[in-house]
Amino acid sequence: DTGVSQDPRHKITKRGQNVTFRCDPISEHNRLYWYRQTLGQGPEFLTYFQNEAQLEKSRLLSDRFSAERPKGSFSTLEIQRTEQGDSAMYLCASSSGTGHFMNTEAFFGQGTRLTVV
């Protein structure tokens, strides 16, 4: 396994278009997270899956955002009717949460950089 992979690495889209990003976590990890990061800031939590269940969503995640993890493996993040304010790096992370905290170290993908023009 080569780690968390995200696709595409870069996406430029026109305002109003829909975009979808994919994340493939480390295969044995049951937890998957989406974060958003803008320049000069730390990542901000968007949503969290344990297996296929979406257990938490941030208030940052408006109705235009939806995330899925249908089989508890890869995940997709869709943004509908994109706005310029959606321009950011979208990071995916996975961990193997077993209840003991050291096992919940999160491994991050390299992110998808979205530019809305």
Add this chain to the structure above:
Amino acid sequence: GQNIDQPTEMTATEGAIVQINCTYQTSGFNGLFWYQQHAGEAPTFLSYNVLDGLEEKGRFSSFLSRSKGYSYLLLKELQMKDSASYLCAVPRSSNTGKLIFGQGTTLQVKP
């Protein structure tokens, strides 16, 4: 709620030692993480502290004081490749592993 503060930028010289501070306020404490992030790349795990004291890992050490809500990352024998952003993060809860990040400290190492 949770709040994390770290300096925005720091500059240091190759071969020197630098200390990056992080203060936090949390409603419950489940440990503190440090991540390194090079420009355009993924954050990578550096350290995790849950007990008070200093944890050393090669050139990098991390310190925690739970009573003071304070941590620092100590980088020794700085190398040019250490130029990166250093992110302090605390878990929101012990169940989910969701992380709350500080804004990151951009470290520039000069020759």
